[in-house]
Amino acid sequence: MTAANQPVPFLDLAGVNGALRGDFELAYAEVLEHGRFINGPEVARFETEFADYCQAAACVGVGNGTDALELILAGLGIGPGDEVIVPANTFIATAEAVCYVGARPRFVDVLPDTLLLDPDAADAAVNKNTAAIIGVHLFGQMVDTERLLRVTAKHGLAFIEDAAQAHGARFAGQRAGGVGVAAGFSFYPGKNLGALGDGGAVVTQDAELADKIRRLADHGRSADSRFHHDLRGRNSRLDSVQAGALSLKLRGLDQGNKGRVRAWEQYLAELPEQVRPVTRHAKAEAVYHLAVVEVDNREKVCAGLTEAGIGWGLHYPVPCHLDAAYGDYRAESLPVAERAAERILSLPMSPTLSERQVARVCEVLRSVTE
Structure with a gap:
């Protein structure tokens, strides 16, 4: 087979990760050495690095991108009786997260050129039950955050970023993750910043919201004692091995x-x-x-x-x-x-x-x- 006729893979994960193999092995060896596979020092380090990268105040590592969106909604108190506006053109996880907190997704149309959420359609869909708009930064491009922030300000709604496909993207100079009340990221291996397995993060400018989401993701533990639980939480944590790999990949x-x-x-x-x-x-x-x-x-x-x-x-x-x-x-x-x-x-x-x-x-x- 000539070079001109060789297959072209849809995504070259072997090429993306291959150059870092030695670094990954060293990072894994460090986790084996200290034995803190959950909440090891790698997690806190990556959270700091990624928050800085997104021009945000805080980052909470979680199990995956779907969990990140669900935890944001739960952290904001969105649930039964609420509606959340979601673009019809998105991965199903966006709607899935809304349903899992008991809220109702309100699907709206997208723009014909970018195929991203249409701000006018979102504006028209707002009703007395609307609590938030999820702007999905699809295909690696951010939604028109300027127009959508005007819509959410007009109606007193939360603007949530689904940034699962937009690591490093910007709109009007602002990075994905630093614009809305909070943003959910996925580190699924095929993402621009992909882990070596599942992983995700919530990024926000609100330190109190970040603290609440961290506790929700850790079984609702009290801030004062790991033996008491003042929130009904769940288990969704980014493990040390994945955090170490993500720190390495964030550099490039x-x-x-x-x-x-x-x-x-x-x-x-x-x-x-x-x-x-x-x-x-x-x-x-x-x-x-x-x-x-x-x-x-x-x-x-x-x-x-x-x-x-x-x-x-x-x-x-x-x-x-x-x-x-x-x-x-x-x-x-x-x-x-x-x-x-x-x-x-x-x-x-x-x-x-x-x-x-x-x-x-x-x-x-x-x-x-x-």
């Missing part, structure tokens, strides 16, 4: 994001005209967790990519309001999200993606869309 996050930006810019220059890339807002500095485009006849395009050994994904082919598990919350027709779900396609994206690989993806797309 900005450089890795630059690699993603370079790959995206090459896509923009070389994609055939039949392939429409998702737009970036003028004030957004995206980090391209995913390289999302829209195509006609997606089934044919995907088959052609597969035949050529090109990895691909769909994010997301079923809008939340049409998913079977959320039939109780089915909204009126949300045409932008519904149309996009039939056309979106995620192309290979990694910090390690080479110019030759991007060119090959575009060449194959050209051949299957003509």
Whole structure:
């Protein structure tokens, strides 16, 4: 097989993590040495580092990104009788977290260019039961936080960031995680900042909220005694091994994001005209967790990519309001999200993606869309 015909993986996790293998082994050896697999010094160190990185006051490591959103909602006292506005175009975990605290998700449409939450649609969806808006920073691009903050201020609502796909992204100069009342991050291995297993974090400017979330995530323990529990909590903690790995990877996050930006810019220059890339807002500095485009006849395009050994994904082919598990919350027709779900396609994206690989993806797309 010639280099020009070699397969292109959707995500090169081996390449992303391979260069740090020796460092990971040393970090693991340190945890083995001190034996504090839960709440070891690595956790506090990473929490400080990541809060600083997000330009926020505090960070609480938790078990995963879904837990992070659920703990934020619980920490804010959102529950039965409340509604939370959620974009229909998001991973199901956003809605899942709302349901698990007993609140009701109110699905709204997205903008046709960025496929991110439409601030006007969110504004129109507010009612007497609305408690919060979750702005999902999807595909590596932040929502229009300026417009959404005006909406939440107008109605006295909490603005929560779902930043699971936006590590390092900015809007109007502000980093993801430092804008809303709190932000939930996922460190699933495929994220821009991915652990070597599951992990997540809550980032916030509110120290009191961070303290409450930390106690909720640790069985609701009292601040004064580990033997007393003044909150009904749960168990969701970031372990020491994952925290150590994340500290190592955080050092190279900005450089890795630059690699993603370079790959995206090459896509923009070389994609055939039949392939429409998702737009970036003028004030957004995206980090391209995913390289999302829209195509006609997606089934044919995907088959052609597969035949050529090109990895691909769909994010997301079923809008939340049409998913079977959320039939109780089915909204009126949300045409932008519904149309996009039939056309979106995620192309290979990694910090390690080479110019030759991007060119090959575009060449194959050209051949299957003509």
